Amino acid sequence: MKAISKNSQIFSFLLSSIVLISIWGFVYKDALIHMVTVWSQSESYKHCFFIPVIVAYLIYEKKERLSVSQWKPVWWLVFPLLAGQIGYSVVSELGINILMHVSAYLTLVIIVWSLLGHKQTRIILFPLLYLGFSVPVGEQLVPFLQTVTADLSVGMLQAVNIPVYREGLYIYLPNGTFHVAEACAGVRFLIGTFAIGVLLAYLNYQKIWKRVAFIIFCAFVPVLANGVRAFGIMVIGYLSDMKYATGADHLVYGWFFFAFITLLIFAVGMVGNDKAPKSTALTERNERSIPNIVFHSSVLATVLFTSLIMNQLLFGKASSSKANDIPFDLLNENFSTVVEQPHGWAAPTQDMQWQGVINGINVRLIYVDEASFGKELVSTRHRVFDNERWTQKELSSTYVNGAQVNTAEIVNIFGTTKNLASWYQVSELQSASATRVKLQQLLSKLSSKSSSGYFVVVEYASADEIEDSLIRLKSLPQ
DSSP states (O other): HHHHHHHHHHHHHHHHHHHHHHHHHHHHHHHHHHHHHHHHHOOOGGGGGHHHHHHHHHHHHHHHHHHHHHOOSSSTTTTHHHHHHHHHHHHHHHHHHHHHHHHHHHHHHHHHHHHOOOOHHHHHHHHHHGGGGGSOOOOOHHHHHHHHHHHHHHHHHHHOOOEEETTTTTTETTTTEEEEOOOSSSSHHHHHHHHHHHHHHHHHHOOOHHHHEEEEEEEEHHHHHHHHHHHHHHHHHHHHSSSHHHHHHHHHHHHHHHHHHHHHHHHHHHHTTOOOOOOOOOOOOOOOOOOOHHHHHHHHHHTTTHHHHHHHHHHHHHTTTTOOOOGGGGGHHHOEEEEOOOOOOOOOOSEEEEEETTTTTTEEEEOOOOSSSSOOSTTSOOOOOOOEEEEEEEEEEEEETTEEEEEEEEEETTTEEEEEEEEEETTTTEEHHHHHHHHHHHHHHTTTTOEEEEEEEEEESSSSHHHHHHHGGGGGGO
């Protein structure tokens, strides 16, 4: 009878866990769908498809220790779970995709922790933390990595006495010009290599200091290696009078170089590796108690539905509103002079955009209707200029009549320079501050108004024109 009771308890736990995870998937379906979409569309995150599989295997390896360790649900985790659902209801309505992804991941961790208890969660702590690599984050480092790559390559060119002149991300050699484009930043290699490096550190080392040292090594080596790769391409181009290291062989060289660096990281990871400690799980058997597991799971499930309930109560009317019409047709009604024409500095985009002259201002407008799935006004995908044909000489932020505006001086390969100013515009708010814009969008949703808006880029010759542009474009149709 005792064995039957234990089996019944285990069955109740497994059934409750499956139901609870299914509810989590339902509540976070939008975040999970968007996350997988990012994995499939971005080369930087293709490896994320393997992360859940790796995590499942790492947990499976712990099955013996999990089978004999004490099993005790943690009740107080209901409160951070509730706080997380309240936060998710806000960020999901604001369409902050990265925070939606993080919220989905952290909620799953809290659910597992609450169900298993402290001891069993400690056993699978690394797999739970490693699951965080499934969150697609890191491409925000591209501008920084472009600058670092340019700095390293120019420094090494100077060290070997090759004449070099740098202007922004353009690097001029006597017989050719190189552009450190986004694809040259090495962010894909860094993200993938770092994820592999953390796994190797866990598998090959037992001492904390060795793991930390190897993880730091895996964070810095790809950045340094990318600078060396760019330097090597430039040297080959310089010595061959630009016959080699350009076009297809540029890519082939890069792939072989990164393959070599990956093998080097694996080789270093085998140096000084520690033997895994012998498992003593079978001598540490404890009686497991699973009190009220169904009731505990029911409470967690109820808390999970909090975000859906809050969305309906606070944002139901705004969420049920239809997508807005494209407002560019209304420009002629709001401004006296409207001429549509392309700008050579404008970046391509998949969002709705308009380029031209409004009352004498060279302006580019990107309109984002946040009622559409996956659309986000405040996003790094909105580029101020075409990064393939222009590069920044100087970027800064300034305040004009209380409005924060980002300014950029850009230059192309021919030495032509332009000055651009950019900001977001929601309702009456004009600001480059992501925090202020998101707060305004939240207030708009709470009052059942549209949270859609514009990303505005204007070309100017003097600082006074920025203030004039802010005043004139205040009446953009919403």
